[in-house]
Amino acid sequence: MARPSAREKLLDSAEILFAAHGVGGVSLRAINADAGLSPAALHYHFGHFGSGTQRVLVEALLERRMPSLMARRKNLLDALESRAGAIRARQVVDALLRPLAELLAEGGEAGLRYLRLLHRLRADGDLDARFVVERFPGGVERLVPLLRQALPDLPVAVVELRLGLAIDVMLQSLAQGPRLSDTGRDASIQAHTDALLDFLTGAFEAPVTPITPPPTPTPGEPV
Numbered sequence: 001m002a003r004p005s006a007r008e009k010l011l012d013s014a015e016i017l018f019a020a021h022g023v024g025g026v027s028l029r030a031i032n033a034d035a036g037l038s039p040a041a042l043h044y045h046f047g048h049f050g051s052g053t054q055r056v057l058v059e060a061l062l063e064r065r066m067p068s069l070m071a072r073r074k075n076l077l078d079a080l081e082s083r084a085g086a087i088r089a090r091q092v093v094d095a096l097l098r099p100l101a102e103l104l105a106e107g108g109e110a111g112l113r114y115l116r117l118l119h120r121l122r123a124d125g126d127l128d129a130r131f132v133v134e135r136f137p138g139g140v141e142r143l144v145p146l147l148r149q150a151l152p153d154l155p156v157a158v159v160e161l162r163l164g165l166a167i168d169v170m171l172q173s174l175a176q177g178p179r180l181s182d183t184g185r186d187a188s189i190q191a192h193t194d195a196l197l198d199f200l201t202g203a204f205e206a207p208v209t210p211i212t213p214p215p216t217p218t219p220g221e222p223v
Helices: 006-021 028-035 041-046 051-082 089-106 108-123 129-135 143-150 156-175 185-205
Strands: none
Touching (some): 006 051, 006 108, 041 051, 051 108, 051 143, 089 108, 089 143, 089 156
């Protein structure tokens, strides 16, 4: 088995440290030290200093697995749109969830590290949605239109809000999901994924709670 290159060592270290401490909580010195490389290694391989290097590292980390994840999601959405009959919310949620669940099941520790990174980046506001959509098209921007087809009674603002909440729950759940050392790991991951799919589908299909205006105070009554 080939030894990882210096660039891959740096990315592995950055992935672990960013997931644990956030992008803003990790120094370039710490990444070089964790990778066992000289202080100049990051500059040599990524060509920036300071916060610019951290942004380049995040983009390089996304590039390692995001193309295959988005290609898988695109294929699932293509298959969904080509089917006869009405599109259902559960089918769209499955296309959202399944590529990441497969990464957890098939990617071993590396897949789990990537999910933890995505969760931390999104939780900290360091996951640039525009970068993801523009660099990896076909896997994200189609979700809202398809969900609106499946849930025509929901206002678009509600669909968008629920999608954001679903992504937050999905990433946190998978990043903290079944232990990789558990006996029956594959079955455990499948059961976890099925439960998550049920939960997220129910959240999308829930009725919108009407907004009740506050009561009008009686004249002379303290507000």
